Amino acid sequence: MSSVDSNQMRPKELEDATLTVSDWGEKRIIREIIAPLSKSARLRVGVGDDAAVVNFPPGQHLVISSDKIPEDLLSIQFGLMDPFHHGRYLAMVNLSDVGAMGAKPLGLLSTLALPNDFSLSYLWSFFEGFVAGGAEWDTPVVGGDTGWASAICLSATAFGSIESGREIKRSGAKVGDRLFVTGNVGGFGAALAYFGVAKRQGLSLEPAEEEWLKSKLIKPIAKIDIGQKLSASGDCTSCMDITDGLYQSLVELVQASQVKIVIDYDMIPIHPTVRKVSELIKCPIETIIFGIGLDLELVGTITGHAAISELGVHLFGTVEDGPPEVVLKRNNKIEKISTKGWQHFSGSAMDIVTSMYSSK
Amino acid sequence: MSSVDSNQMRPKELEDATLTVSDWGEKRIIREIIAPLSKSARLRVGVGDDAAVVNFPPGQHLVISSDKIPEDLLSIQFGLMDPFHHGRYLAMVNLSDVGAMGAKPLGLLSTLALPNDFSLSYLWSFFEGFVAGGAEWDTPVVGGDTGWASAICLSATAFGSIESGREIKRSGAKVGDRLFVTGNVGGFGAALAYFGVAKRQGLSLEPAEEEWLKSKLIKPIAKIDIGQKLSASGDCTSCMDITDGLYQSLVELVQASQVKIVIDYDMIPIHPTVRKVSELIKCPIETIIFGIGLDLELVGTITGHAAISELGVHLFGTVEDGPPEVVLKRNNKIEKISTKGWQHFSGSAMDIVTSMYSSK
Incomplete structure (x- = not known):
């Protein structure tokens, strides 16, 4: 299930649990974690350029949504959420919004704001879960942003496509339905x-x-x-x-x-x-x-x-x-x-x- | 320049500078700040549903990117950045990524993570600036997410379209150029x-x-x-x-x-x-x-x-x-x-x- 497209092995170095994002810095994290795990043959341009370029089905509308997950997730407070499922969760709640319109998801972007002492090992597993969550619905990770913040802030964007007139809104319920x-x-x-x-x-x-x-x-x-x-x-x-x-x-x-x-x-x-x-x-x-x-x-x-x-x-x-x-x-x-x-x-x-x- | 499509007046209540996001709560903020300022006749479905639905030009590729702005912006530390330009800045750095691929921008989504004591008046001006930044390049705000965080975390997603084969990547420079x-x-x-x-x-x-x-x-x-x-x-x-x-x-x-x-x-x-x-x-x-x-x-x-x-x-x-x-x-x-x-x-x-x- 994990990282279907890329089949990347976790670098040996990340077994060292004391390594943090400030040990590697943004550019190396993108090069050695984000980019390899996101790799997908289906993208025209993926992670690493200014923006991703994605094939879009002819005659369809674009369906798009962004969603942040709480930093104080109760499942984490209960000690139940592991890093892999944490990342998968971020993918899943974002895919769900696109799916709720009736659309077919086409891609995910992550925005990961992390403090300097955030564990690199956690980040690898988290991102593996994010990619795997997308893969459950055949959806590649196409890009995003990774940067410093004083507190963890994890959000994503999901997008997909739908035939004109087929989107299911919240506003269409009629008496008798x-x-x-x-x-x-x-x-x-x-x-x-x-x-x-x-x-x-x-x-x-x-x-x-x-x-x-x-x-x-x-x-x-x-x-x-x-x-x-x-x-x-x-x-x-x-x-x-x-x-x-x-x-x-x-x-x-x-x-x-x-x-x-x-x-x-x-x-x-x-x-x-x-x-x-x-x-x-x-x-x-x-x-x-x-x-x-x-x-x-x-x-x-x-x-x-x-x-x-x-x-x-x-x-x-x-x-x-x-x-x-x-x-x-x-x-x-x-x-x-x-x-x-x-x-x-x-x-x-x-x-x-x-x-x-x-x-x- | 501000909020071109919507021409919304700032609610009188927001003159009270002591009001914070916890006084209104998420749903009212979306209803009375985010949704009215984002209003655009060009969207099939805008803010307020699970996801936005946007017309997409036939035969084009989708260009998409997410970018977070630092919470410790130096312009804020220097006391130079007002709320309107703060929001405009978030729009502009995101539009720039899509523009750097040669694409025409089509829409923006904001992800605003805010602590409970964040000022509602600041949020109104910030979002006005975000919408105005998009409007400078004829780009509507189509959606996003607004939620609690222990520290301010501001990010956005910009997307646009480009003709097949016309995207300008970082990887094409040739000797003699x-x-x-x-x-x-x-x-x-x-x-x-x-x-x-x-x-x-x-x-x-x-x-x-x-x-x-x-x-x-x-x-x-x-x-x-x-x-x-x-x-x-x-x-x-x-x-x-x-x-x-x-x-x-x-x-x-x-x-x-x-x-x-x-x-x-x-x-x-x-x-x-x-x-x-x-x-x-x-x-x-x-x-x-x-x-x-x-x-x-x-x-x-x-x-x-x-x-x-x-x-x-x-x-x-x-x-x-x-x-x-x-x-x-x-x-x-x-x-x-x-x-x-x-x-x-x-x-x-x-x-x-x-x-x-x-x-x-």
Whole structure:
């Protein structure tokens, strides 16, 4: 899986864990880490020139997005994230944004801002993971920037292509459409609750369940293939990826589309381990599935006549007439949802997780 | 000039200089600062969806690059950089990379990582400058990311298009080509020497000269038009923009092209004010013109038969057979160049400037 195109061996010198980015300097890092790992025969011009030059499919639109990952990732604070998956994570959250428009990804650029004492060995593994994350969806790393900063700041840009008129926006949901999601929700949120709260209270699950939760946290999978299927079907009216929690995502969708979404409680796809975490920490399951979490599943709406079985999506609600809001239908009664999603500048993720679950 | 497409008025509330990004939070910042200032009728999908969707010219290649600007910009340390020009600077250094390939820029994305106490008023002016920098070259802001970080980290992505085979790489210089630059060199370096060393020693120039130096530092201009002319001519064999100093740029060019460059000392285009700074601080002019500095001029090589007058470039050397090195020809003698350019992780820019000039 790692560095598919390049098959580069880690230089022996990097076994010395005390080496830092200031020992090599920017130019050598680009020459001996970034450039060899990024090597791809498919690029006209790759890493090392002023800009990359990439073949672009005729008659398509360009789809492009940039995304930074938090420096205080909870998976790192929990001691669960290794350098390889850290880099893969950066690739995956960026690919996911392009995939959520229904596009085919074509390339990734990384912007790595690092303090002088950042480990070269970590950087190699991180970048290997970044390249491997791209390779999972056949996407080369085409360029980027690596430079000094007083604190680690890791971001990337993903781009891709889509046929004219096939992009799936957040704003197209119509009354009568059905609500879909591409997989289980709440796995990431349950992992936060488990590693951030339950384990600290001395509570624990079976090793296999713990492993599943860990994989949700450190190895999310962008749903690039289903995004392209949804786009090609012509039946998908709106779509986005879940990065700030399911509720926050749906709020943004109803605001963009100016419709009301009614979630059918019994139809929400929830993994048994998520239910077990809910019981373990005595926290209502809604708090976990609607709260903060980066599941990278796609959520959106499709027309009434869409062929569900061919799209690989799961239905769990409807689009109705009314003010733009998201409500829950349980036992034939409509309920408000009180959980909040994630947004920057409003406190640390760890504080939010602790306050969400600890008092329950 | 500012925010050409959108003509947005700064919200009255932002006159309160004590407001910070944590007072509004990410979603409101995107809704009330980023989205309105980025508004452009030319985008299929702009800020606010998972990714932007942009019309792409048929039959062209995509040219794309990401670049971070240092958090410790010397122009900020000198108290010279205002928020508007700070944002414009981020746009300009990114556009310059795309322009150095000969491409026509099509869009910009910003990635702004900010601490909780970052001023909202500063952010508005900064983003206004970012949008205005793009507008100088008719380039809309199409998206990006805004999020929390423990230290300010500002980066962007620029992309554009170019006809197949017209991209100008660093690797095409051939023996017999002539060396060109698109304007005066050393203005940025002289400004560093003046504001970083001379003024601190109580030395000073005339107000108009000081103003010129300041403009070099805070308002560099990407040479997008000349890059496109060079590309269209078919006579430009290699090209890059000067961001790490003239000498460092030429070293990277000779390494990529595997040729030797001989600079004709008497032909280097130097502004009189740069000469005055050299005299003022009693520092050899080579130290200033070859040392660190972000002039954003394009430097490269053209064939022997190219029509100079139509391209708007200045010749100052030749490409010769020999090992990949950059040497200086003065009074018919060949000299080595000892000055070093800028690279990350090798010390602070202020330390380098001080050590370059103070002991002279």
